[in-house]
Amino acid sequence: MKIKHLLVLVALLLSLNSFAQAPDQFNYQGALRNTNGSPIANRFISIRLSILNGSSSGSIEYQETKTVQTSTVGLYSVEVGAPGGRNIQGRISDVTWGNSSKFLKVEVDPTNGSNFSIVGNSELLSVPYAIYASKSGDASSGTKGDKGDTGPQGIQGPKGDKGETGGVGPQGLPGVKGDTGDDGIQGLKGETGEKGDKGDTGATGLQGFTGAQGLPGVKGDTGLQGIQGEKGDKGETGAAGPQGIQGVAGAKGDKGETGEKGDKGDTGATGLQGFTGAQGLPGVKGDTGLQGIQGEKG
Numbered sequence: 316m317k318i319k320h321l322l323v324l325v326a327l328l329l330s331l332n333s334f335a336q337a338p339d340q341f342n343y344q345g346a347l348r349n350t351n352g353s354p355i356a357n358r359f360i361s362i363r364l365s366i367l368n369g370s371s372s373g374s375i376e377y378q379e380t381k382t383v384q385t386s387t388v389g390l391y392s393v394e395v396g397a398p399g400g401r402n403i404q405g406r407i408s409d410v411t412w413g414n415s416s417k418f419l420k421v422e423v424d425p426t427n428g429s430n431f432s433i434v435g436n437s438e439l440l441s442v443p444y445a446i447y448a449s450k451s452g453d454a455s456s457g458t459k460g461d462k463g464d465t466g467p468q469g470i471q472g473p474k475g476d477k478g479e480t481g482g483v484g485p486q487g488l489p490g491v492k493g494d495t496g497d498d499g500i501q502g503l504k505g506e507t508g509e510k511g512d513k514g515d516t517g518a519t520g521l522q523g524f525t526g527a528q529g530l531p532g533v534k535g536d537t538g539l540q541g542i543q544g545e546k547g548d549k550g551e552t553g554a555a556g557p558q559g560i561q562g563v564a565g566a567k568g569d570k571g572e573t574g575e576k577g578d579k580g581d582t583g584a585t586g587l588q589g590f591t592g593a594q595g596l597p598g599v600k601g602d603t604g605l606q607g608i609q610g611e612k613g
Contacts, residue, residue: 339396339406339407339408340394340395340396340397340407341394341395341396342392342393342394342395343364343392343393343394343395343419343421344390344391344392344393345390345391345421345434345435346388346389346390346391347360347385347389347391347423347425347434348389354385354387354388354389355385355389355425356385356386356387356388356389357384357385357386357387358384358385358425358427359382359383359384359427360382360383360384360385360391360423360424360425360426360427361380361381361382361423361424361426361427361428361429361431362380362381362382362383362391362393362421362422362423363378363379363380363403363421363422363423363431364378364379364380364381364393364395364400364419364420364421364422365377365378365419365420365422366378366395366407366410366417366418366419366439367417367418367419367420367436368411368414368415368417369415369416369418370416370418371418371420371436371437371438373418375404375405376405376409376410376411376417377396377404377405377406377407377409377410378402378403378404378405379395379396379400379401379402379403380400380401380403381393381399381400381401382427395407395419416438416439417438417439418436418437418438418439419435419436419437419438419439420433420435420436421433421434421435421436422434540593540594540596543593543594546590555610558606558607558608558609558610560601560603560604560607561604561605561607563601
């Protein structure tokens with residue numbers, strides 16, 4: 316969160332001891348607010364206090380840092396020169412109050428670090444010089460009074476001018492890759508778009524190269540003999556087939572005795588055509604027979 320340090324000078328209270336030796340310290344009170352004007356409350360902050368010689372940009376005669384806590388309304392109080400701070404430069408007892416005017420520069424870091432921003436730089440008026448007067452020995456010291464009550468909240472100061480935009484900072488280191496998130500819910504199915512117009516027919520492509528001749532397939536096994544089908548109607552006589560292969564000659568039988576010539580019997584009736592028998596298994600291929608006799612011309 317960007318913090319704007321708005322210093323409201325509520326009071327510059329200078330506590331002086333009325334003893335023979337005045338203390339080398341004085342009180343300072345301020346208020347801290349953010350850019351929206353809201354008080355930065357109940358927070359520990361770092362303050363750097365510098366006493367400058369002669370002007371608001373003069374040399375540093377004394378410098379210290381302190382850590383204080385703001386109140387519920389953003390007020391804070393410090394005792395310049397009191398114990399409890401960290402001395403950075405010089406001693407407050409060595410400040411040459413009588414030589415020239417002195418200025419008090421106040422710087423604050425609201426994160427209680429060391430990144431200080433100036434919130435005030437004003438001249439110290441007559442009251443702090445009582446410290447110088449007490450050291451001169453010309454005045455008598457009175458009795459130390461009780462500590463006064465905290466002053467009322469000061470009026471809100473005017474809003475300062477907007478500062479110039481700072482330069483772009485260096486690129487930060489890449490962060491560690493996070494785990495893969497869960498799959499999201501399936502989105503609703505979108506409506507079907509209108510059918511587009513049919514595109515023009517593309518140009519005919521170039522003729523591809525003829526592929527290489529494939530290897531011959533393996534010869535399959537001979538199938539089983541099919542079941543004998545029903546006898547079909549007698550077909551027309553086909554053309555004469557080619558001369559069949561000459562079969563193997565059978566063995567010559569013994570010559571029988573000549574019988575008596577019998578009477579010629581009557582011609583018997585023609586018997587019914589028998590069913591065609593089942594196809595026999597193919598026989599073993601025989602040797603090529605002799606060329607058959609030339610058949611008659613059909």
